[in-house]
Amino acid sequence: MADITLTINGFEVTVPKGSTIMEAADAASIHIPRLCYHPKLSIQGACRVCVVEVEGMNKLVASCCYPAEDGMNVRTNTPEVLRLRRDIVELLIDNHPEDCNTCERDGNCELQRLARDMGIRERLFAGERKRYEKDTSSPALIRDPEKCVLCGRCVRICGEVQEAACLSQVNRGFSTVVMPAHDAPFAETVCIGCGQCVKVCPTAAFVEKDSTREFLAALEDPEMIVVMQTAPAVRAAIGEEFGFEPGVAWEGKMFAAQRRLGVDVVFDTQFAADLTIMEEAAEFVERFTKGGPLPNITSCCPGWIKYAEHFHPDLLPHLSTAKSPMSMQGSIVKSYWAEKMDVDPSRIYSVAIMPCTAKKFEATREELGDDGMPAVDCVLTTREFGWVMKHMGIDFTTLPDEEPDSPLGESTGAAAIFGATGGVTEAALRTAYWMAFGEDLPEDAIEFKQVRGLQGLRLAEVPFGEATVRIAVAHGLGAANEILDRIERGEVELDFIEVMACPGGCIGGGGQPYDGEGKMPLDEETLRLRAQALYGLDSERKLRCSHHNPDIQRIYEEYLGKPLSHRAHELLHTYYYPRVPLGIRPQEAQV
Amino acid sequence: MLYQREALDSPQWWQGLDEMIEREREANPDSWQTALIPVLHYVQDCFGYVPAKAINHVAQALGVPASYVCGVASFYSYFSLEPRGAYTISVCQGTACFVRGSQSVLDEVCRQLDVKPGETTPDMLFTVSDSARCLGACGQAPVMMIDDDVHANVQPNEVQDILAGYIAEARREMQAREELIEIDARAQHE
Numbered sequence: 196m197a198d199i200t201l202t203i204n205g206f207e208v209t210v211p212k213g214s215t216i217m218e219a220a221d222a223a224s225i226h227i228p229r230l231c232y233h234p235k236l237s238i239q240g241a242c243r244v245c246v247v248e249v250e251g252m253n254k255l256v257a258s259c260c261y262p263a264e265d266g267m268n269v270r271t272n273t274p275e276v277l278r279l280r281r282d283i284v285e286l287l288i289d290n291h292p293e294d295c296n297t298c299e300r301d302g303n304c305e306l307q308r309l310a311r312d313m314g315i316r317e318r319l320f321a322g323e324r325k326r327y328e329k330d331t332s333s334p335a336l337i338r339d340p341e342k343c344v345l346c347g348r349c350v351r352i353c354g355e356v357q358e359a360a361c362l363s364q365v366n367r368g369f370s371t372v373v374m375p376a377h378d379a380p381f382a383e384t385v386c387i388g389c390g391q392c393v394k395v396c397p398t399a400a401f402v403e404k405d406s407t408r409e410f411l412a413a414l415e416d417p418e419m420i421v422v423m424q425t426a427p428a429v430r431a432a433i434g435e436e437f438g439f440e441p442g443v444a445w446e447g448k449m450f451a452a453q454r455r456l457g458v459d460v461v462f463d464t465q466f467a468a469d470l471t472i473m474e475e476a477a478e479f480v481e482r483f484t485k486g487g488p489l490p491n492i493t494s495c496c497p498g499w500i501k502y503a504e505h506f507h508p509d510l511l512p513h514l515s516t517a518k519s520p521m522s523m524q525g526s527i528v529k530s531y532w533a534e535k536m537d538v539d540p541s542r543i544y545s546v547a548i549m550p551c552t553a554k555k556f557e558a559t560r561e562e563l564g565d566d567g568m569p570a571v572d573c574v575l576t577t578r579e580f581g582w583v584m585k586h587m588g589i590d591f592t593t594l595p596d597e598e599p600d601s602p603l604g605e606s607t608g609a610a611a612i613f614g615a616t617g618g619v620t621e622a623a624l625r626t627a628y629w630m631a632f633g634e635d636l637p638e639d640a641i642e643f644k645q646v647r648g649l650q651g652l653r654l655a656e657v658p659f660g661e662a663t664v665r666i667a668v669a670h671g672l673g674a675a676n677e678i679l680d681r682i683e684r685g686e687v688e689l690d691f692i693e694v695m696a697c698p699g700g701c702i703g704g705g706g707q708p709y710d711g712e713g714k715m716p717l718d719e720e721t722l723r724l725r726a727q728a729l730y731g732l733d734s735e736r737k738l739r740c741s742h743h744n745p746d747i748q749r750i751y752e753e754y755l756g757k758p759l760s761h762r763a764h765e766l767l768h769t770y771y772y773p774r775v776p777l778g779i780r781p782q783e784a785q786v
Numbered sequence: 787m788l789y790q791r792e793a794l795d796s797p798q799w800w801q802g803l804d805e806m807i808e809r810e811r812e813a814n815p816d817s818w819q820t821a822l823i824p825v826l827h828y829v830q831d832c833f834g835y836v837p838a839k840a841i842n843h844v845a846q847a848l849g850v851p852a853s854y855v856c857g858v859a860s861f862y863s864y865f866s867l868e869p870r871g872a873y874t875i876s877v878c879q880g881t882a883c884f885v886r887g888s889q890s891v892l893d894e895v896c897r898q899l900d901v902k903p904g905e906t907t908p909d910m911l912f913t914v915s916d917s918a919r920c921l922g923a924c925g926q927a928p929v930m931m932i933d934d935d936v937h938a939n940v941q942p943n944e945v946q947d948i949l950a951g952y953i954a955e956a957r958r959e960m961q962a963r964e965e966l967i968e969i970d971a972r973a974q975h976e
Contacts (some may be wrong), residue, residue, distance in 0.1 A: 360851030365860045376845075379836050385851075603969035 199265040204272060215247055216258035217229050228280060228309055230287075230397060231346035232259040232286065233707040235698075235717055236355055239347050243283050244309065247271045255279060281313040286499050287344050291398075298342070298399050303709045305397030306344060329371065332380035335388030335556045336401055343400035349373060349392035356698065357672045361386040385776045387695045389498035389672075390552030390576075395716045403552045403706060405537070407579050407586075407742045410546055413572070414457045419544040422532075423453050424464040424524045424603075428550040428614030428701035429577045430732075431725040435708040436581030437591045442455030442724035444611070444732045447596020452589045454597065463599045464547065468613045469526035470624070470750070471495065472741035474517040474767050475619075476627040477758035483664070483690055485549015488512050490682070490689040491617050492666075493690030495519045498705075498773060499556035502672055506677065508773035516674070516768040520613065521547045521554055522563045524603065525570030526766045531754045532603060540565075543590035546573045548580045550614070550704030553696070560768055576706025605746040608733030616670035616700035617646035617653065620693045624657060624664070625740045630758075632660055641739055649699060649722060649731070652678055654687070669694040670703075694733055702726055787933060788959050789834045790874045800843065803829070807847045818850045819858070826859055835866040863917055871913035873908045873952050877940075878929045880920030887942075888928035894942040895930075898949055911956055912949070 200209045201219055208223035220227050231242040238260045247254040248583045250268035255276060258269075270276065288310055295301055323740055327340040347364060350373060354360040361375050361384050375384040392401040413419050434445045453461045479491045494515040499619075503510055517527070525547070529540040547554065551574075556573040557563065575583065584591055598604070609625055612618030621643045628636050645655040646666060649672035655666045667689050669675040681687045697703045699722035710718050733739060741747060755763045788897055793799040806828055810821035822844070829840045836859050845852040859865045877883075877892040892903065899907050904916035923929045926938030930948075937948060 236962075352855075353850070360853055363851070363853035363857035365857050367861050374853075376856045385853075765971070 199263060201263050201265065201267040201269060203269045210263060212265075214263050216247060216249075216256070216261050216263050216267075218535070220247075220258065220269070220271060222525050225271055227258050228312060228465075229259060230305065230309065230344065231348065233348050233351070233395060233717075234715060236348060236351040236395075239351065240535060242344070242346055244280060244285075245279060246283075247278060248273055248276050257567060262360050265618060267304065269318070271404075277313075281315060284313050285315050287315065288315065289318055289322075290324045290477070292341050293318070299402050300399040300709075303711070304399070324371075325369070330381050331404065332382035333386060333388065333404065333556070334382070334559045335404060335552045336381060336393065337387065338374075338381055339400055339402070341400075342398045343373055343397055345371055346397060348395040348397070349401060352391045352395050355673065357387070357389060357391055357502075357696065358676050358716070359385050359387055359389075359505075359672065361422070362392070379776075383776055385496045386503040387505070387552035387696065388556040388705075389674075391697060391717075393552060393705050394703075394707075394709070402594070403579070404555055405579070406555065406573050406575055407583050410573050410575060410579075411545040411584065411586075413546070416544075418540055418542060420459045420538060421544045421546060422460040422462060422528050423458045423546045423548065424467070424521065424528075424533050425449060425453070425460045425548040425580075426464045426521065426550055426614065426701060427468065427611050427729060428619075428704060428725070429548050429580065430706070431614060431702055431728040432550065432577055432707045433581060433591075435711070435721075436578065438583075439592075440724070441721045442728055444592075444728040446732065447598070448591055448594040450599050451594040451597040452584055452591055455589050455594070456583065456587055458546070461600050462524065462528065462603040463606055464520050464524050464549075465610035465613070466603045466744070466746060467520040467527065468610035469606055469741035469747050470523050470527070470742045470767065471517055471520045471613075472609060472619075472622045472626050473747060473751070473758045474523075476623045476630055476741075478515055478517060479623060479691060480627050480630045482757070483627075483659075483662075487488045490692045491515060492691075493693045494771075495613070495619060496695050496697075497551065497553040497673065499672065499694045501553065501556065501774070502675075502696065504771055504774040505776060506676075510679070512773045513771065514771055516764075516770065518767055518769050519554075520610075521549060521574075522557065522570050523767050525558075525563075526565070527603060529565065529568070529570060530766055535602075541568060544573065545569075545571050546575065548572045548575050550577050550701045550707045551697075552576060552705040554706075555625075558567065575705075578706060578708055581708065590682055596747040602749065603748045605744055607741055607744050608736035608739035609741045610744075611729050611732035614701040614729050615647070615696070615756060616695050617643075617648070617668045617693065618700065618729065619695075620646045620666055620668055620691065624693075626742050628659065629740065629742055634742065645666060646693075647726075649719060649726070651698075664691055665689045666691045668691075670700050672696050673696045698722070699726065700727070727729065732770060787834075788956060788963075789832065791833055791869070793832060793838060794839070799832070803840070803843065804847060807844065811848065811897060818848050821848060822850070822855065822858055826855075826865055830894050831844055834870040834872070835868055838867075843963065869906070869910065870909050872956055873911065873932050874913045874915055876915040876918035876931045878918050878921045878923070878927070878931075879923065880927075882920075882924035883928040884928040888930075888940075890938050890942050891928050891945060894945040895949070911953065 197212045199212050203220050203223050203225055208219050210219045210222050217227050227245045230244040231239045240257045240260040244363050245258045248270040269438045331340040350362045353362045362373050364371055365374050413421055430444045430446045450461050482491050492513045500625050525545050528545055529543055533540040558574050563570050603635045609622035646668050651669045651671050657664045667678045669678050702725035703722050710716050807825055814820040825844055829836050841855050842852050845855045876890055898910050901914055903914050906913040921929050928940055930937045930940045
């Protein structure tokens, strides 16, 4: 495409035709403040924070949606522009609660940063402001419309990227509010709990349901044995809570910190990730060789599972019946480990550190527990884990490296990569090959680079003995819908589909650290670095296939028999059922 | 106008709605937004409001999330998400009407009906609008509209008689409807 040249603040910049003024300014290292704009979402142009002056125009224009033109003369920081921008943010703040000190997003709020950069030092209009109740009905998320600045990022990510479309802006003018259909309680809506709204929200209008208080109470309870597990993606991001750059897996410090919190037993979800692979790969080999149902679709992601129950009930028989690693670990801790240690499972308080808000919902699913006793009692997000460490005075940065406890802590490289999109597929292929042919993949064929990366939807064909396995890897539910539609239209036939609800997979989960100053939420470079940290763990491990994990071999010998055995089915597999939330289809009961 | 809200329980009404949605879909294949508005108008005109059940049905039939339909239906003041009375009363609060005493007309309407602006009488006969800005008939100020009827130069002491006219009309209509139902029942019986 042809290039155009314009002048911004007296400096010339050349950009491709079709760029917006904001993009041109970014290219010229000129930062225009922004609020409703997000590079991964459609342009809304609603907040007007990004207004600039264009020579020859009598009004200021919103630079996020105004196309740059050849020869244009733009000024982004004249006194008038700065004053107007400040007024716009000031008005937003005047309609916002004055509770920064006690707000969850204190120190990590885009509105706060904007106010600081604009130089807003007082509130001018202390009149009426909007008042709404918080919606705390969902086990995963809290919606607090009072904090909302109506940027519409949540509405757009929910509709455009996740295609759940739970949210919309309702009413108008001063009464406008973001809400689900019919203002239904969140727990009854199509919300899948993925938490991407939390990630893109510039304020605290969406946050995760807090579980730190119950966790701290359990730590203090002398009767309870607190057993912890931590998902792969958490170690790739937890350092960011303490100011480290992404790109390093902080495994050792993470385990050390958990002991110093007073956790009794430090296990690792990666053990159960290896266990998941044993069951899921066995299931896939059986379905692949005995004819179906194919494609076999992964089931580790709780957001995707709820989404499938809402929107693709016909596909439920295709989902792997294997529980997620978190729930497998929970079940095994309260059965195998409890028996081994001779403790009453009701004394075990099972805590999972997850990059995910939907896991909080998963933990409440009755069918995953045992007769009313949940497999996992408490789920903390990566952010909550970071806060708990700060709260308890753990100096994460200087901790030594430690190992997790045995026997549910050991893991292979295959388990570490679960946290990045494509990782489950790669891990499953390594073990499925061994299960199907009785021998390991050659050393140089163990990495499946074709399923790695951050493209929303990736297709690959992998040789599998004489046959070929046709694979799709999707992250972001819009990408999942795309491949499912293509299957329905008969355009593509597949054997295996991996779906992760969040862009990037679990490393981009709704419970991961907020992107800090100077970064937009969902920053792709951050995702790439977090993934790199996990692939690094994999290549450093001596054992890189789940079936090589000695503790996995032992649990099958001692307890489970073999994959898909009766006992494995009882403890490690589950079922799904269609859900009809408010607003999906017309039903008498809904009115 | 008296709404026949029983139709909400009638399969024929929903079938009619489906046919209308299909027509709008075909006429506007590229824009659900364009198809949605006339459909919502139709529902509003049938019942005096857009019931939640209809929102879900329309959303499903147009292949649009129910949250989006709620967003559209709540944006336009023409649509109501709560049942409105048979007659909607708008007392103009524009500048011209205001200086000629429309506030005391509105007060009298509310006093007569024992409701506040924005509320509906318990018998579902009248809704008093709380959002009537200039109705565009400043020469006849103060102006009151009841559904599509324009009442010009209204004085507070005329309000009672005007309302009585509508109450009588509603009675006649209800009576006629009951007679029709009776005739139907008799015809079926024979």
